[in-house]
Amino acid sequence: MATITTTLPMDSGQAVAERRRNVRDSFVVTVGGQLDRVLGTLTALALRWGLDPALLGVYTGLRLYLDQTNRSSLGISLGAVQEIPILRAAGEEVEAQRVADVAYTTNTLTCAVYIAALLLWAWVRAPLLASDPLAREWTWGLVVVAGLAVLKRYESFLVAVLRAHREFSLTTELDIVESLVSAVAVSAGLWLAGFWGLLTGVGALIAFKILYLHARHPLRFRWDWHWPTAKRLMRVGLPILANTAVFGAVLSIDRVLILWRVPDGARAVGLYTIAIMGTSWSLDLAGRIVLVMYTAFQTTLGRTRDPREVALQAMRATEAQAPLLAAGSAVAYLVGPAFLGTVIPRYADGLPALRPLLLGTFMLGLAWPARQALITLDRPVRLFLATLLGLALTAIAGTLGADRAGIVGVAWGMTFGYSTVSLLTSATAQVPALGWRVWSDHQGRLVRTLAWYTAGALLAAHLSVSSLPAWSRLPARCLFLSAWILPALWLWGHRHGWGGMTLRHPKPLG
Numbered sequence: 001m002a003t004i005t006t007t008l009p010m011d012s013g014q015a016v017a018e019r020r021r022n023v024r025d026s027f028v029v030t031v032g033g034q035l036d037r038v039l040g041t042l043t044a045l046a047l048r049w050g051l052d053p054a055l056l057g058v059y060t061g062l063r064l065y066l067d068q069t070n071r072s073s074l075g076i077s078l079g080a081v082q083e084i085p086i087l088r089a090a091g092e093e094v095e096a097q098r099v100a101d102v103a104y105t106t107n108t109l110t111c112a113v114y115i116a117a118l119l120l121w122a123w124v125r126a127p128l129l130a131s132d133p134l135a136r137e138w139t140w141g142l143v144v145v146a147g148l149a150v151l152k153r154y155e156s157f158l159v160a161v162l163r164a165h166r167e168f169s170l171t172t173e174l175d176i177v178e179s180l181v182s183a184v185a186v187s188a189g190l191w192l193a194g195f196w197g198l199l200t201g202v203g204a205l206i207a208f209k210i211l212y213l214h215a216r217h218p219l220r221f222r223w224d225w226h227w228p229t230a231k232r233l234m235r236v237g238l239p240i241l242a243n244t245a246v247f248g249a250v251l252s253i254d255r256v257l258i259l260w261r262v263p264d265g266a267r268a269v270g271l272y273t274i275a276i277m278g279t280s281w282s283l284d285l286a287g288r289i290v291l292v293m294y295t296a297f298q299t300t301l302g303r304t305r306d307p308r309e310v311a312l313q314a315m316r317a318t319e320a321q322a323p324l325l326a327a328g329s330a331v332a333y334l335v336g337p338a339f340l341g342t343v344i345p346r347y348a349d350g351l352p353a354l355r356p357l358l359l360g361t362f363m364l365g366l367a368w369p370a371r372q373a374l375i376t377l378d379r380p381v382r383l384f385l386a387t388l389l390g391l392a393l394t395a396i397a398g399t400l401g402a403d404r405a406g407i408v409g410v411a412w413g414m415t416f417g418y419s420t421v422s423l424l425t426s427a428t429a430q431v432p433a434l435g436w437r438v439w440s441d442h443q444g445r446l447v448r449t450l451a452w453y454t455a456g457a458l459l460a461a462h463l464s465v466s467s468l469p470a471w472s473r474l475p476a477r478c479l480f481l482s483a484w485i486l487p488a489l490w491l492w493g494h495r496h497g498w499g500g501m502t503l504r505h506p507k508p509l510g
Contacts, residue, residue, distance in 0.1 A: 042183035044277050048344040050190030051198070053270030058134050059198065060269055061259060062141045064252055065118060066202075069149040070156045071245055072114035075237025076106045077157050078244070082236055082375075084164040085298055100161050102229045104154075104221035111153040118146035134266060137195055144199045151206045158213055158221075170216055172288075174209060181208055239380030246387045247371070250364075250421055251283075253395055254414050261402035262410070271350030272407045278336040278354045279361040282325045286365030290372050293317050297376040307377050311433035314373035315442050318366050318426070322446055323492045326453035327485050329362045333457040334481055338474060353411035360415030366446065367422040370429035379428075386428040390421030456484035 047056060070077070080103035087096035122142040129135035162171055182205050189201030214220075258272055259265040297310050304310075333355055341348045374383040394417020401409025423443075430439045460481035465473045 041277075043179065043186050045343055046183060046187045046190060047198070048274070048347050050187070051195065051270075052267075053347060053350075054134065054264075054267040055137065055195050055270070056273060057259070057266035057268070057270035058137045058141065059195070060255060060273060061138075061266070062145050062199075064255065065142060066145045066148060066152055068248070069111065069114060069152045071241060071248070072110045072149075072153065073103075073107050073157075073237070073241070074110055074234055075239070075241035076103050076110070076230060076233045077160060077237065078240040079103070079233030079235070079237030081160050081164045082240070083233070084161065085166075086302065088165070089299075089302065098224065098226075099229065099233070101222045101224035102226050103233055104157060105223050105225050106230045106233075107153055107157055108150075111150055114153075115146045115149050118142060118149065122146070141195075141199060144196075144203075148199075148203050148206065151203065151210070155206050155210050158210065158219070162213065162217065162219060165219070167217065170213070173216075174212060177212060178205065178209055181205060239384070240375055243371070243375070243380055243383050243387060246384060246391055250387065250391050250394055250417070253391070253398060253417075254410050257395070257398045257402050257410055257413075258407060261399060262406050268407055271347055272353055272410070274340055274344065274347040274350040275353035275357050275407070275411060278332055278340055279329075279357045281332070282328055282361045282365045285328070286321060286325060286368045289317070289321055290368040293369055293372060297373055301376055308433045310373050310376055311430045314369040315430060315434070315438075317369040319442070319445055319449075321369075322366060322449045323453070323489060325362050325365050326450055327489055329358050330453045330457035330460075330481060330485060333358055334461050334477060335474070350407060353407045356408060356411040357414055360411075360418035362450070363415075363422040364418040367425040370426045373429045374425075377429075382428050383425065386424040387421060390417060390424050393417055393420050452488060453485060456481055460484065 047059070051059065080099050083099050084096045087093075087099065122139050125142075126135070126139045129138055132138065159171055159174070182201075185201035185205045185208075186198060189197030189199075189204075191197070193200065255269050255272065258269040262268040293314070297313060300313055301307075301310050336354050337351045340354070341351055371383060371387075374380070394414065397416040398410050398413035401411070401413030403409070405412070426443070427439060430442065460477045463477075463480070465476055468476055
């Protein structure tokens with residue numbers, strides 16, 4: 001197997017220090033993120049204990065509107081986050097703050113337009129839902145979401161700017177605290193007022209996050225309208241926004257297809273959320289790691305001005321996170337259906353979609369470093385076209401799956417589509433800079449990693465253990481899987497310095 005090495009144009013001590021910081025930051029967000037996910041499970045369980053699948057389907061649909069609030073900035077927030085680290089690295093703190101203030105002002109104005117659009121849509125749609133037994137929840141729920149949008153927009157922008165300041169410890173701390181508060185707010189809201197209490201709890205949670213960050217960090221924004229700066233940020237951020245929008249469509253198209261193509265769509269999408277609950281952690285983990293790597297890619301580009309170095313760094317990041325994602329997917333494949341079926345049995349009809357969706361979410365998680373590398377290298381059009389093609393194929397596969405096999409067919413369609421998006425993104429980012437040979441070798445290493453953990457999951461889940469007592473079968477399967485994957489994870493930890501704790505020298509890729 002060929003070994004790829006790089007020579008960085010900086011002294012070795014600085015290179016090691018930069019690498020240690022990147023790995024340590026990745027370690028912080030990884031460990032903190034997984035703790036956040038564990039605590040967040042309490043909220044997910046509270047939702048499914050407190051709402052029947054149909055109402056959860058409505059809530060899931062309304063969340064799509066709320067989560068799109070961040071796209072109302074016309075890319076100005078993304079442009080600001082792109083510029084702020086560079087300005088701060090150059091010592092231009094005053095200009096970095098001014099850019100943040102202009103972005104905040106423009107965000108507020110564009111969010112007001114988005115709120116008006118939501119209210120108009122609720123008014124236009126209300127007569128069309130007159131015969132729907134959930135019409136009141138859909139219509140007035142959308143009105144509530146419009147009210148929450150301004151809080152959501154500010155909170156997301158505040159977190160994004162703090163990450164641009166490399167405050168990863170604080171934002172990870174917030175994620176953990178948020179998970180605890182979320183469980184309390186959601187549970188209390190559901191207990192006191194059901195569906196409407198849930199929406200109130202969501203608003204209280206967003207407000208809490210803003211207050212917490214203000215208490216822990218002095219960053220504030222002022223009203224500062226400057227059209228030339230806003231226009232420049234828009235020019236930088238709009239291509240990135242287009243890419244995040246099309247990628248967001250990839251992530252949400254499964255629920256849209258279920259609502260559109262599957263009978264009793266609200267209930268079906270509610271059931272399908274149990275599959276998302278069991279698989280989305282890999283996307284979450286990969287997304288947290290890449291928040292650190294994005295800043296690292298920008299640093300590398302600013303230091304070397306060499307697209308090849310950034311492509312190599314993205315390749316290394318992908319291979320470094322692959323064992324973590326694969327090991328977690330193997331565990332989810334084995335214990336996910338049994339665990340979730342036990343704790344939320346009335347959603348058990350959605351469990352057959354869990355295992356078909358696992359491979360797709362794993363593959364999509366691997367696409368994150370390549371996506372951020374393309375954005376760093378200012379290749380947004382290439383990224384957009386690759387993702388758009390993947391979205392089209394995902395939509396076709398998901399539609400065919402929905403029509404033939406309901407939510408299980410959608411899950412298989414998503415796995416096909418997500419895998420296509422991942423491969424297209426990786427090739428778009430790395431082939432122009434590194435060539436087909438290097439990219440093919442990279443894919444081969446990923447396939448070998450996936451094959452090992454896949455074999456362990458399949459053997460652990462499907463080997464016959466009928467000779468054992470019923471109570472001991474799942475523990476026996478878990479022991480087998482642990483014996484299979486722990487040595488490989490130990491080697492991974494040794495190679496990567498146990499999250500930077502013992503890392504002394506950069507390791508070559510190979």
